[in-house]
Amino acid sequence: MEPFVYTASPGRVIFAPGAIARAGEEIERLGGSHALILSTPFQKADAEALTNRLGGLSAGVFTEAAMHTPVEVTARAMAAYDAAGADCVVALGGGSTIGLGKAIAWRNDAPQLVIATTYAGSEVTDILGQTENGVKSTVRDPKIRPETVIYDAELTTGLPVPMSVSSALNAMAHAVEALYATDANPITSMMAVAGLRALRDALPQIVEAPKDIEARSDALYGSWLCGVVLGSCAMALHHKLCHTLGGTFDLPHAETHAILLPHTAAYNAEAAAGQLAPAAALFGGDLGGGLWDFAKSVGAPMALMDLGVSETDMAHAADLAVKNPYANPREITRDGILELLNRAHAGARPT
Numbered sequence: 001m002e003p004f005v006y007t008a009s010p011g012r013v014i015f016a017p018g019a020i021a022r023a024g025e026e027i028e029r030l031g032g033s034h035a036l037i038l039s040t041p042f043q044k045a046d047a048e049a050l051t052n053r054l055g056g057l058s059a060g061v062f063t064e065a066a067m068h069t070p071v072e073v074t075a076r077a078m079a080a081y082d083a084a085g086a087d088c089v090v091a092l093g094g095g096s097t098i099g100l101g102k103a104i105a106w107r108n109d110a111p112q113l114v115i116a117t118t119y120a121g122s123e124v125t126d127i128l129g130q131t132e133n134g135v136k137s138t139v140r141d142p143k144i145r146p147e148t149v150i151y152d153a154e155l156t157t158g159l160p161v162p163m164s165v166s167s168a169l170n171a172m173a174h175a176v177e178a179l180y181a182t183d184a185n186p187i188t189s190m191m192a193v194a195g196l197r198a199l200r201d202a203l204p205q206i207v208e209a210p211k212d213i214e215a216r217s218d219a220l221y222g223s224w225l226c227g228v229v230l231g232s233c234a235m236a237l238h239h240k241l242c243h244t245l246g247g248t249f250d251l252p253h254a255e256t257h258a259i260l261l262p263h264t265a266a267y268n269a270e271a272a273a274g275q276l277a278p279a280a281a282l283f284g285g286d287l288g289g290g291l292w293d294f295a296k297s298v299g300a301p302m303a304l305m306d307l308g309v310s311e312t313d314m315a316h317a318a319d320l321a322v323k324n325p326y327a328n329p330r331e332i333t334r335d336g337i338l339e340l341l342n343r344a345h346a347g348a349r350p351t
Contacts (some may be wrong), residue, residue, distance in 0.1 A: 004185035009231055011124055012148040013224065017213060019152040020115055023050065023090065026148050027057050030111040032088030034059035036081050038100050039092050040066070043117070047092050050115075059084035062100075065091075067253055068131040068246055069099035077104055086110070091146070094118030094167065095253055102128045102144045112146035117155045119167040119199070119219055120254075121174055121227025124149060129243060136247025145231065151224060153216040164206050164219070165300045168199045169258035171223040173238050174230035176265055176287070179279055180272035180329045181233035188229045193278045195229070198222030200282055203298045236328040238264035241337070244320045249309050255301045259347075262292035263340045266350035271330035288350035303347025314341040 014022055027035050036059050039047035044063040051058035062080045066073050077100055081089070088111040091101035098120060101112050106128055114123040126145040129138045156164070175192035178184060199222035205215035241264065242256050266288025269276060276287055283290025296302060305311070318338040325332040343350060 001186070005183070006185045006187050007232070009124070009126070009145065009228070010147075011145060013124075013151065014148065015151040015220070015224070017152060017154045017217070019150045020050070020053075020155060023113065023115060023150065024054050024057050026113050026150065027054070027088060027090065030088055030113060030147055032111055032113075033057060034084065034086050035088045035090045035113070036077075036084055036086035037061045037090050037092060038065055038077070038097050039063045040096050043093050043097070046117075050090070050092055059086040065093065065097040065100040067096050068136055068250070069096070069103050069129060071103075071130055071132045074100060074103040074107070074130065078107060081108070081110070088113065090115065091123075092117065095120035095122050095170075098123050098146070099129065101146065103130055105146075106139065106141055106144050109143050113148045113150070114146045115150045115152065115155065116220070116223075118159060118163065118254075119171045119223035121171045121223050121230055124224065124227040125231030127231065131247050134248060134250075136243045138243065149224075151220045153213050153220055156216045156220065157211040157213065159210075161207055161210050162299065162301075163254070164210070165203060165295075165298050166252075166254035166258045168203050168219055168223065169261055169295060169300055170254040171226040172196055172199050172291075173242075173257045173261045173264075174226040174235070176261065176276070176279055177235045177238050178229035178233040180268060180275040181236065182327045183234050184275065188232045189275070189278075191225045192229045193282070195222045195225030196279055196282055198225065200294065207298050234327060236326045237267065237330075237332060240326045241317070241321055241341070244317055245304070245309070248317065248320060249313060251304075251307050251309065255307060256304075258295060258300045259302060259304055259307075260344055262288050262295060263344045263350050265291055267336065267340050268329045275329075292349045304341070304345040305347070309345070311342065311345055314338060314345050317341055
């Protein structure tokens, strides 16, 4: 057994179909009495339904959450929080909404309740990624981590299958990188492999029967595990590339993760063969190729060019990616990254 350090992260998880009914008591448990409900414009109706359910515990809704957590949106949300006399936030949705709740809490230490409706995993981390002037940066702080998360599989049965697939592959990327993280340990590695297995098994069932509550529950379970390891371990090349592409070209977060995952896994496959062996075994022994085959089988997006970026953009992205690179098992070189990005741009199977 190699020496290791493991620090457990605080947090309360409510996991059950129908658990949204407990939102009011969880707000009160946090000491809140006037919660600002956050969502994206797409989930405005859901946020309004929740505020009606909460009655006097709701201070109103703010429905402008956006990808990559733009600081100008956060500024408007902070103004709405103050104007409403709110004393906590409830983030209803996926990564964009969760990110906004974190951005508010980082600035004013507001207690956070998350009601997760995708497989983002970010709801259990102390990481905030935000964008300003086209540059995405990340910060870590204990007050960024939400205090309580509700996982209610009934809220995910209406999640469109393409969004379910991309969101789940985003979560799987957290687990893959946690296995070769510089601060990996036996506990996080065990959780990472369990999360990968749960999502690998659940996604085909969701594609076949989107309202299958058992499959949806399994996927939420897997995303929770992947989120925990994201918040416990340092991320590497994959997340660096996704932040670079997302912040520079305003690409959709989950889809970018889904496309890049097989290619970043292949890039590190030899250098981290021992750490990645349990994950590779889940996908036929070839992690990069196996993940690509799996993603294709469930209808995931496969090519960066389909997101609207050009092949010439890949050279610019490679230049940015080698600046202040994250720790990574394999050396990060411009030529290596450019080759990776070109294959991901074309949607070619990693070799």
